[in-house]
Amino acid sequence: MYKLLLCWRYLKTRYLAFACIISVMLGVATLIVVNSVMNGFSTKLRTLLHSVLSDVVIEGHSMEGFYDPVGKIGKIRQHPYLNSQIDSMAINLETFAMIQYRKQNGEIGTRPVKVMGIEMKSRSAVGGFHEHLRSYHDAVAKKQPIPPASFEIPKEIRQRYEEAERQLNEARQRAFEEERKATPKVAPFELPRFELPKPGGEEPMLGIGDMQRFFEEGKKQTKQAAVPAPMPVPHVPRVPPGAIVGHLIAHYNYRDPTDGKPKQACDIQPGDSIVLTTVSTGESLRPVYDSFVVVDYFKSEMSEYDANCVFVPLEHLQNLRSMQNRASSILIKLKNYNEADKVVKTLSELFAGERLAINTWEEKQGPLLKAIEIEKSILNILLFMIIAVAGFGILAIFSMIVSEKTRDIGILKALGASSGGIMTIFLSYGLLLGVVGAVLGTILGLSITWNINGVEMLIAKITGSRVFSGEVYYFKEIPTDVSAWAVAIVNLGAVTIATVFSILPALRAAMLQPVESLRYE
Amino acid sequence: MNATPLLSATNLQKAYVKFANRIEVLRGLEIDVAEGEFLSVIGNSGSGKSTMLHLLGTLDQPDEGTIHLEGRRIDNLPSQERDELRNRTFGFIFQFYHLLPELSVLENVLAPAMIQHSVWSWWWNSGELHEAALAMIERVGLSHRLTHRPQELSGGEMQRAAIARALINRPRILLADEPTGNLDAANGQHVMQLLRSLNEHDGLTIVMVTHNLELVRDTDRVVRLIDGRVETPEKMLAPPLAEVGAAT
Structure with missing residues (x-):
């Protein structure tokens, strides 16, 4: 007692x-916050990567991809086991390109992008695409029926595009007319006239000298005449195919000079025209390009995808790059992801003779996921050292307290307290400090974790720079995932360290001789 | 005096060694304490009075010699049994009171009872123990100081609280190490009266170490320690004790 x-x-x-x-x-709170953020980062990254990458990916080793993806899909479907395990498949043609667009201020914007040629229906069925479209987000937010994913240019955008094209055409016509009007009129070129000598007449026959004079006269008259303006090319209305651009390609962040707040502006709006320039395949590469109309944004909240990907119709890209019936990958969605390894093995056997890489999404993103895990482990070790430092603090402070309490220890022993009892007091004291510190640390850590974005904004407001920029990291907000298990382990670790570091002072207290303790001043 | 002493020490020897120095404090000390006796021990500083008291109360162990409590040897008991003896059989009073500063008067008085009882036993007997503590505190005249901390008490009050604490587990022997050494005359007298009363009315055996020869008049027997031994009775009559006797 x-x-x-x-x-x-x-x-x-x-x-x-x-x-x-x-x-x-502080040690416990830091560990909980860092663990939760790392967990959240890892979990969200895995979720998003998984959704964007599909369960299993068959891909070629070069930009030329592989031949006959449709035939390969048919072959897979003929395999009984694979057919039973595979939910859906989509052909993907991926290449790099340069995107050009006209910014809102009239300047031309150019940047490198990754172009994905997809067949909309099958790609949506594989998943990780439709739900990341802005039209989908908007419909969900407005509680409206979700529109199907499509490269189809909506009527209003088509009208806008046609109107823009018409205005452009008119401008061209006007420019042409003005240029033509400004060109000075020149008398039409006439050939020099020569009287042919009459046969049997007095005049000599037309000789070589006459021919030379004829051409010199002609050259002289030609020089006097201006080159006439070319005929205007009649504008043939052609609405280009639709394209879906990454949200961060179309938008950019800036700080409002009036209030200093970070804002987002749009450079490419739905209906705007973009030009994609890539290379054709074959022995000699040549640039190929085409214009597209932006119909939607891709917003997966993964900056790597949102800032780099442009989706265009598969067939169009195949034709543009002269890659008819070729693809760079086949995305596969499984009915049960637990079967992924077996499916990969079966696919590898099925396409044994072909140069194809067949991987699950985790294998494909292995280095990234592994890096996150390693980072998490190292951070945990480093942060546990913070608690270990706290442990040494407890050791030092407890040693001071034992010295300070030496006489009291002697009194307690004189009153009949056992050495074990004295040791228990100091061990319990360490345990209590650990428990109180851990509980307070858990409360603080969870409070910060649950309000991490508010805290980040506050720090940004104070320091003037974002701690967690969506452009640097994958996500626009700091993802958190509080694991009860991790919180329990951190608490247990903290309490154990606090108790273990109090053993030495407690032993010292227990070993004190009562007579010497009573004499201690 | 009874034939079998309540507490007896035979040939007690104790030396403290610090570095190369060996200081022999007790050199074959022999002493018997009868039940119900109020024994006072006097002697010069360094004569071994406090050391003897610590050995008798099992706070320390002799280098040689034996200590018996009612015929049972107690100097070589395992530490757990010695802890129990200090808790239940012996009560200690010190010159500097030695109250625990974190606890109130009531809690200080209850401390030995808390040491004796486990948590469950404590809760079970809590009411009874509190009543006993309150009665003891009332007896030493500190009822108005129950919730006060030691640092809020005067020296006399602290010593009375220490006496109440020493008695809470109803010990058989009270070992008092210069209980009035740090008190003024009035408070010293008050404490002495209390001890005398405990001895006379409760039959408590008291061994009191003191420098104050005035106080020994109120005790049953006086022994003097010189160089770690009890002075022979003949020498005991020599001054200054003879002077004390003459004064009475």
Whole structure:
């Protein structure tokens, strides 16, 4: 009983104990916040990568991709096991390109992008595409029926595009007319006239000298005449195919000079025309390009995809790059992802003779996922060292407290307290400090974790720069995922460290001789 | 005096060694304490009074010699049994009171009872123990100071609280190490009266170490320690004790 009472009193009366509590609290809070953010980062990244990448990917080793993807899909469907396991498949043609667009201020914007040729229906069925379209997000937000994913140019955009084209055409016509009007009129070129000598007449026959004079006269007259303006090419209305551009290609962040707040502006709007320039395949590469009309944005919240991907119709890209019936990958969605390894093995056997890489999405993103796991482990080790430092603090402070309490220890022993009892007081004291520190640290850590974006905004407001920029990281907000298991482990670790580091001072207290302790001043 | 002493020490020897120095404090000390006796021990500083008290109360162990409590040897008991003896059989009073500063008067008085009882046993007997503590505190005249901390008490009050604490587990022997050494005359007298009363009315055996020869008049027997041994009775009559006797 006296152990509990003294333990509690020591906690209440020794301000040094609060230093221990604060150090444990900060250690625990830091570990919980970092763990939750790392977990959230890892979980969200995995979820998004999985959704964007599909369960299994068959891909070629070069930009030329592989031949006959449709035939390969047919072959897979003929395999009984694969057919039973595969939900849907989509052909993907991926290449790099340069995108050109006219910015809102009239300038031309150019940047490198990754162009994906997809067949809309099958790509949507594989998943990880339709739900990332802005039209989908808008419909969900407005609680409206979700429109199907499509490269079809909506009527209003088509009208806008046609209107823009018409205005452009008119402008061209006007420019042409003005240019023609400004060109000085010149008398039409006439051939020099010569009287042919009459046969049997007095005049000599037309000789070589006459021919030379004829051509010189002609040249002279030609020089006097201006080159006539070319005939205007009649504009043939052609609405280009639709394209879906990454949200961060079309938008950019800036700081409003009036209020200093970060804002987002749009450079490419739905209905705007873009030009994609890529290369054709074959022995000699040549640039190929075409214009497209933006119909939607791709917004997966993964900046790597949102800032780089442009989706266009598969067939159009195949034709543009002279890659008819070729693809760079086949995306496969499984009915049960647990079967992924077996499916990969079966696919590898099925396409044994072909140069194809067949991987699950985790294998494909292995280095990234592994890097995150390693980073998480290293951070955890480093942060546990913070608690270990707190442990050394407890050791030092406890040693001071034992020295300070030497006489009290002697009194307790004189009153009949055992060495074990004395040791229990200090061990319980360490345990109590650990528990109180861990509980406070958990409360603080969870509060920060649950309001991490608010905290980040506050820090950004104070420091003037974003701590977590969506452009640097994959996501626009800091993802968090509080794992009860991790919180429990952190708490247990903190309490254990606090208790373990109090063993030495507790042993010292227990070993004190009562007579010497009573004499201690 | 009874034939079998309540507490007896035979040939007690104790030396403290610090570095190369060996200081022999007790050199074959022999002492018997009868049940119900109020024994005072006097002697010069360094004569071994406090060391003897610590050995008798099992706070320390002799280098040689034996200590018996009612015929049972207690100097070589395992530490757990010695802890129990200090908790239940012996009560200690110190010159500097030695109250626990984190606890109130009531809690200080209850401390030995808390040490004796486990948590469950404590809760079970809490009411009874509190009543006993309150009665003891009332007896030493500190009822108005129950919730006060030691640092809020005067020296006399602290010593009375220490006496109440020493008695809460109803010990058989009270070992008092210069209980009035740090008190003024009035408070010293008050404490002495309390001890005398405990001895006379409760039959408590008291061994009191003191420098104050005035106080020994109120005790049953006086022994003097010189160089770690008890002075022979003949020498005991020599001054200054003879002077004390003459004064009475």
